[in-house]
Amino acid sequence: MLGEPIRDRKAERHEGTKAEILEAAWEIARAAGLAGLTLRDVAHRVGMRPPSLYSYFASKEAVYDAMFAQGCREFLKEQEEVGSTGDTLADLKVIARSFVGFCTEDPTRYQLLFQRTIPGFEPSAEAFAISVKGLEELRRMLAGIGITGQESLDLLTAVVTGLTDQQISNDPGGDRWIRLLDEAMEMYFAHISKRMKAGDGP
Amino acid sequence: MLGEPIRDRKAERHEGTKAEILEAAWEIARAAGLAGLTLRDVAHRVGMRPPSLYSYFASKEAVYDAMFAQGCREFLKEQEEVGSTGDTLADLKVIARSFVGFCTEDPTRYQLLFQRTIPGFEPSAEAFAISVKGLEELRRMLAGIGITGQESLDLLTAVVTGLTDQQISNDPGGDRWIRLLDEAMEMYFAHISKRMKAGDGP
DNA sequence: CGGTTCTCCTAACATAATTAGGAGACTCGT
DNA sequence: ACGAGTCTCCTAATTATGTTAGGAGAACCG
The missing domain is CATH 1.10.357.10 (Tetracycline Repressor, domain 2)
Known part of the structure; x- marks a missing residue:
């Protein structure tokens, strides 16, 4: 009865987390060098375990x-x-x-x-x-x-x-x-x- | 009674193998990119297992x-x-x-x-x-x-x-x-x- | 011929990317 | 409020790679 929701809160949160991961990746790349970037470090910085990142980026x-x-x-x-x-x-x-x-x-x-x-x-x-x-x-x-x-x-x-x-x-x-x-x-x-x-x- | 040997055959062979490994490394780097070089591939090309390379190069x-x-x-x-x-x-x-x-x-x-x-x-x-x-x-x-x-x-x-x-x-x-x-x-x-x-x- | 050295091997470990599968939390319509 | 579905994140395991430890056999040398 309420029609389509105006916002997709789930998608917004998902995008937000993605942006957060990306920002963490930049910080680590700046510190460790582009090739020195590891998913382990990225995950740690955003408070996750490495495999969890795969919900946001395919690789x-x-x-x-x-x-x-x-x-x-x-x-x-x-x-x-x-x-x-x-x-x-x-x-x-x-x-x-x-x-x-x-x-x-x-x-x-x-x-x-x-x-x-x-x-x-x-x-x-x-x-x-x-x-x-x-x-x-x-x-x-x-x-x-x-x-x-x-x-x-x-x-x-x-x-x-x-x-x-x-x-x-x-x-x-x-x-x-x-x-x-x-x-x-x-x-x-x-x-x-x-x-x-x-x-x-x- | 024969005095010092003129040549150190062992050292020569060692250097020869080293050169061979180096040449293999160049070939692989040219094909796979400098960062794509793996000791596994180098070893395979010279007919060895990876750990054997450590007799020639420290790392x-x-x-x-x-x-x-x-x-x-x-x-x-x-x-x-x-x-x-x-x-x-x-x-x-x-x-x-x-x-x-x-x-x-x-x-x-x-x-x-x-x-x-x-x-x-x-x-x-x-x-x-x-x-x-x-x-x-x-x-x-x-x-x-x-x-x-x-x-x-x-x-x-x-x-x-x-x-x-x-x-x-x-x-x-x-x-x-x-x-x-x-x-x-x-x-x-x-x-x-x-x-x-x-x-x-x- | 016996000891030393050299060469290469297998086994094992650490790190890193990645996949599989599951437990708990959140969301939404009813 | 509740149950189905989804989402989020986790643990466990696999693969690839660099690296270390230690040993077996061949080569060398007196």
Whole structure:
């Protein structure tokens, strides 16, 4: 007589516990390294025994996959918050700084999203789609400031991820490489400007 | 009455078996991924049971360490084979191409030497020393063609490893990024040339 | 030939992922 | 309030892997 319930309390609780497990997994991965994550530790942190986690995630890989998807969503959100001034070089610096900032603020997340180092982990099609969406947004933004063409984009990708990678690998928490970011963007901008001019020539 | 034997056949055989195990480990790592290496598989390939490997290596980490040291020696050798013409830009391209070639010809070795992705692996002091020697040689070569200064070297490192990383991660076996190497070196060279000129000014 | 060393083995243990199956708590319609 | 169904979490057991302990047999050496 009361009709359909508005909320599914059971499902809500289930999702809540899932989120709790995911958060615990992040904490442990940040402390023990992405590959050092164990279900035993995750279970202990949320007050369960390891097999109980299987009610929430089908496997350890599914936990990685959920972390991957969550990281991708955060990346997408970060991209959407970057504005644009119309000055190509200035915008380029802002975009690059946003990317590097996102990566260095959580190296574990960076490792999961952009380095493929977990033994057999391949993101599920669903999670991968979110990832592609984030990169597409980035590409769109760069196109918006005049940076198009596969080669130009590839070169930019290499420079920015190169700086990021060196920073995280060899000076975590420091700024030895990221302080070169503006300079690197000036170098890159000068280069593609020259190339576009040459392309316009006879 | 016969004096000291010239050769220690036992030690030679022991070293030979060690080398054989190491080679088997490389093959398995290349096929199953660096993290997918198991002593079980290594033992099986050399016709032993897993515990027998412990007569040759103290642990799985020791196997990784020996692989690391071997890779570093190969790197050092590669560095020593690079010549110099006196033309800074041309030499820069040769050095960079040599480095990227070394990395892409064996991505597993690259992962072990330049990306730190094995759970708890830290190279031993002895292996690390070989690694430092190789990087020192590289630095010396770059100094020889006029590239000095921490920031210039760091920027170059970022650009070259960035291209290498993208190549290996996103287009293994292809040339999507490494074909941009000469262009990237021109970009970098133009940049540091300009900077040095500016530094000379008022 | 006898003792030493070397090589490899089996047995056993710890940790970790995973599966099977069950006990108790919660939910919902009646 | 009660009973069926579901949900949550548990214990027990299996498998894979790294590792240690200890021993049997072959190789070597005087």
